[in-house]
Amino acid sequence: MDKHSLAGAPLRAAPPTILGLRQARIPTAGKIRAGIKVLTKTAASNPDIRALYEQALARRATFEEIEQQIAAAFPDIKNPLVPKNVAWFTVRPNDFPNPAIADQILEAYGEDRGDGTVRLYRFPVVFPADSWQAVMPHELACWSRNEKRYWSEYAEDGHTRHCKMFAPARMDQGGRRAVRLFGGRSTQLRPENGGLCDPEACPEFQNRLCNLSGRFIFYIPGIRSLDAFELHTNSFYAMSRAIERFETLAFMRGGRLAGFLDRQRTPLFITKKLREVSHIDPKTGQSVRNAHWIIELEAPVDVTALLAGPDEDGVLQQANDAVRALQGEVVQSAQTVAREAAAETVPQAPTAAPEQRTASRPVTPADGTDVTDIAAIHALAASYGVSCERFDAYANWCWGAGWRRNSQGRARVLAELERYRTEPALFLARIHDEIGAE
Incomplete structure (x- = not known):
């Protein structure tokens, strides 16, 4: 149950297996397309090819199937289809092992924006891993x-x-x-x-x-599937902007990308934005700008809520306390132990007269730091043989000076100190490794 003890303990290596040494991959079962394919001018000039194309679209065939059918019927026409950038995503039954999933996605998140056709313009996603390289693999191919x-x-x-x-x-x-x-x-x-x-x-x-070829790998809330879905893209701009979003979210969420964004189960959304992008004209070598529909990630959530985040160490400590209580042990939290040690070093305020009814309040400097917490932390560090100055230098190196002004930061520092209660020598060795000899 102890997060830190588990993290610090040596992990037992899993036994090797015949198929277990391959690179881990997230299985996918279905594709959402970033756009559509249309007939080239040469192919569109043939009425028979146009008719075949329209009939295949009516059957909701994939563009690969349409291309194969045209190539089989008209072998002289090479590459009859070309990609076209549009504002919506393409969802076709034949792109999924279970064709009903396409209708489920459109029924749940499709929109009719005035043209009488329900299309997928924006949909929620949940990524299955914290590494953006795993949820957006890409390569030159x-x-x-x-x-x-x-x-x-x-x-x-x-x-x-x-x-x-x-x-x-x-x-x-x-x-x-x-x-x-x-x-x-x-x-x-x-x-x-x-x-x-x-x-x-x-x-x-x-x-x-x-x-350049890449794909987003994700789950869609409300769509039942053990395997993930994928959305392919060849856009350098779409992938670059996605990396920026991934890194920002991971920074605000303590390295996490997987799962919902908050306790209200807020997902990310994938949509498209019409943006001007620049490229080099191969004939003139000059930079030109054109408007393209670019895949973008949206996070409809209060950013300050992401920065606050849950106190995972506090939750784990409460779980440990609950286990010990069920086993009949006396439960004392890290903060209780530290505060008791601090009580011996912090001078006691004089007792107020009976007629004084003003509520007592912790002393808090103008910068918002709770000196009671700081004193408790210093007292616990001193019990390990670490001076206040040396501990402050170590804490500032590890967590930055802001840990003093943040209640969660102070709680995490206390939890970190509690890890070494039974082995203070390890804490001294860690400080030596981080900031050198005293």
């Missing part, structure tokens, strides 16, 4: 018709970006058949460029064969 040819991947140092590819199939000793693989195809660095991903020197990137 080059695809052939059937598979991914090359893709970017960062090295363990976090700085070097490699260009990876699938390794060629190995043949058996007789050279008659490929070696049977286990655990998926192996990968290797691309030999042509030394395995380094440099888009400006990459022919595939310059010819628009290799592009």
